[in-house]
Amino acid sequence: MLRSLLGMIRKEFLQVSRDRNLLLIIFAMPLIQLLVLGYAINTEVKLIDLDVYDFDRSALSREFISSMRAGDYFVLHEGDESLFALAERFESGDGEMALVIPNDFSRRLTLGRDVTLGLIADGSNANSAAVGLGYAAQMAREFSQEVTGMKPPVEVRSQVLYNPEMESIYFMIPGIIATLLTMITVMITSMAIVREKENGTLEQLMVTPISGAVLLLGKLIPFAIMGLFEMFLALAFGVIWFGVPFAGSPLLLLALSTLYLFTTLGIGLFFSTVTSTQQQAMFFAWFFSVFAILTSGFFTPIANMPHWVQYITYLNPMRYFVSIVRGIMMKxxxxxxxxTNIVALVIFGVVIFTIAALRFHKRTA
Amino acid sequence: MATISVKNLSHAYGSVKAVNDFSFEVDRGISYALVGPDGAGKTTIIRALCNLLTPDAGEIQLGGIDVATDFDKVKKKLGYMPQTFSLYPDLSVEENLTFYGGIYGVTGARYVEKRNTLYEFSRLKPFADRRARDLSGGMKQKLALSCALIHDPELLILDEPTTGVDPLSRRQFWDILTEFKKQGVTIIVSTPYMDEVARTDRACFVFRGGKLAEGTPEELTRLYQGEIYYVDRLPTTPLLDKLNLIEHVVARRFGTGLHLYLDMGQHPGDIATEITQAGLSVEDLMSVTPDLEDSFIQLMQGQQ
Structure with a gap:
């Protein structure tokens, strides 16, 4: 029993070591994902192009404009004299944001009356538009305080916990780790089992005295090990290369990742029972991964999603795992x-794994 | 495992009846062939024997054990070689053997001994490190047979093991089978080749999911009714057409000559006139002993 299980596991690793494409996926995928996502996904917005249309041309308006230069948030461009140019800039895609200062800016300010500024942003890049508008509004507030010398009655003093520099990479790495563990285990597990079907070896095995449990474990344990190895690789890379802090207990992360594996291996196993070619299995795994990643809160906070989508995310096991990895690493x-997350993963694991194992057993026994 | 018994086996794929009320028995230590053309139902019978499909009806017992309910009890004593190559193509010859040995608990010294014996028969030793996918067709089949024999099975079930294999490899393959039969292994093999039937103890003609006849190869050959003659004359179409017009006679090309099949009770003397009219003489007819194929074709035509 144990011997045939070890034989199965040994065979599986041998096969993986022979599959150059698979090896490439296993070793290159985490590094590429980390590098690409780590550098490319940057939620910090800086150096926004800001076209300035100053119709006031007073000392005060110039002072306000120069205050916008502080802090590398904006790169200022002197706008044309007509607003027609503004529309053109945005239509051609050159304009990112525009500030319009009306010609009564300084007059009204010196009289102590309120002034309205125009801010225009290109919403096709929603993130930087939102951030840019926020910066500009903040600067306008500070400027009016300076001019009027009045302090607003309500003041906010903010402090950011766990990630005070708000480094987006600290936030991304846990998501990438969860993504890798999900994709690798679902995809490789389903494909490896379907490959046995394609080769006819599954049928050959069914005639041997190997028990269903050994067959199942023999197929799953190797990929559980590979998934955890993958995670370790990504983690080590994140900590060493990107200097991501690891605040919590690595052991707890390992334990909860293993818990999560019941879900992903179960899904991989389930996919292998509903497909008959590796291509189909890959398609299923891909489809699942895209859904899981997009609704996991990895890229966009779940709280920002429409309500009905938020309900759907409760059905996504990866959502809970992302929270766990973030929680352990950052907090x-x-x-x-x-x-709560653990209970959710236990339920997912038990239900999915049981269904998949029963289905697999029915097809092989 | 003493005897194999299959009773009233029936199975259909949708509306296509693959096997219809099929029964046979195989005694211990015997080699038994299921012979028939493609689509006769051989593979369905074999797969049912190995519990790889649940037949619509019928009862299969291997050594007194019901396959449908207690298949696990016979697995250890069973070696199975499917029709298509079903080993790990990315593993080497040796790795495949080790893996299957391990599944059956054949490890250590016992494995080494067994492996060496199998290498001796299969002559695969020089290719031990070669990936299975890179083997020739004949070597692949020998490796598959070796994997099926690694655990000393009492019963070996082979589904068209030599289809698409060159004649020399086929002979070697059968030499190995004969050797293991001598050691007491019961063998059930399906094949479309009549010459292989001659190497088995008993055989069964399978056609359209049913049994045409059963017996030793000699008995099956003797089932042929009528006489066969060889004529050493170029088998031109006009000549064949003329001969086929004669009642109770069928003429077919045979190599560079032709075969005349005379119905039961007919003798060359009875049709001397017609033969002369066709441009031959009775003296040209050389008697031929019917073989298994003649017998099978005749039985098959009787069904059609």
Whole structure:
């Protein structure tokens, strides 16, 4: 029993070591994902192109404009004298943001009356538009305080916890780790089992005394090990290369990742029972991964999603795992902090794995 | 495992009846062939024997054990070689053997001994490190047979093991089978080749999911009714057409000559006139002993 299980596992690793494409996926995927996502996905917005249309041309308006230069948030461009140019800039895609200062700007300000500024942003890049508008509004507030010398009655003092520099990479790495573990295990597991079907070896095995449980474990354990290895690789790379802090317990992360594996291996196993070629299995795994990643809160916060989508995310096991990895890595969360997520993963794991194992058993016994 | 018994086996794929009320028995230590053309139902019978499909009806017992309910009990004593190559193409010859040995608990010294014996028969030793996918067709089949034999099975079930294999490899393959039969292994093999039937103890003609006849190769050959003659004359179409006009006679090309099949009770003397009219003489007819194929074709035509 144990011997044939070890034989199965050994065989699986041998096969993986022979498959050059698979090896490439296993080793190159985490590094490429980390590098690409780590550098490319940057939610910090800086150096926004800002076209300035100053119709006031007073000392005060110039002072306001120069205050916008502070802090590398904007790169200022002197706008044309007509607003027709503004529309053209945006239509051609050259304009990112525009500030319009009316010709009564300084007059009204010196009289102590309110002034309206125009801010225009290109919403096709929603993120930088939102951030840019926020910066500009903040600067306008500070400027009016300076001019009027009046402090607003309500003041906000903000402090950011866990990631004070708001480095987006710290936030991305846990997501990437969850993505890798999900994709690798779902995809490779389903494909490896379907390959046995394609080769006819699954049928050959069914005639041997190998038990269903050994067959199942023999197929799943190798990919669980590979998934965890993958995760370790990504983690080490994140910590060493990007200097991502690891606040919590690595052991807890390992334990909860193993818990999560019941879900992903179960899904991979399930896909292998509903497909008959590796291509089909890959398609299923791909489809699932895209859904799982997009609704996991990895790229966009779940709270920002429409309500009905938020409900759907509860059905996504990866959502809970992303929270767990983020919690452990960034906030040193413990078992109690993560209990809701853990309970969810236990339920997903038990249900999915049982269904998949039963289906697999029915097809092989 | 003493005897194999299949009773009233029936199976259909949708509306196509693959096997229809098929029964046969195989005694211990015997080699038994299921012979028939493609689509006769051989593979369906074999797959049912190995519990790889659940037949619509019928009962299969291997050594007194019901396959449908207690298949696990016979697995250890069973070696199976499917029609298509079903080993790991990315593993080497040796790795495949080790893997299948491991599944059956054949490890250590026992494995080495067994492997060496199998290498001796299969002559695969020089290719031990070669990936299975890079083997020739004949070597692939020998490797598959070796994997099916690694655990000393009492019963070996082979589904068209030599289809698409060159004649020399086919002979070598059958030499190995004969050797293991001598050691007491019961063998059930399906094949479309009549010459292979001659190497088995008993055979069964399978056609359209049913049994045409069963017996030793000699008995099956003797089932042929009528006489066969060889004529050493160029088998031109006009000549064949003329001969086929004669009642109770069928003429067919045979190599560079032709075969005349005379119905039961007919003798060359009875049709001397017609033969002369066709441009031959009775003296040209050389008697031929019917073989298995003649017998099979005759039985098949009787069904059609």
């Amino acid at each position: 040193a969360s413990g078992l109690i902090d993560l209990q």
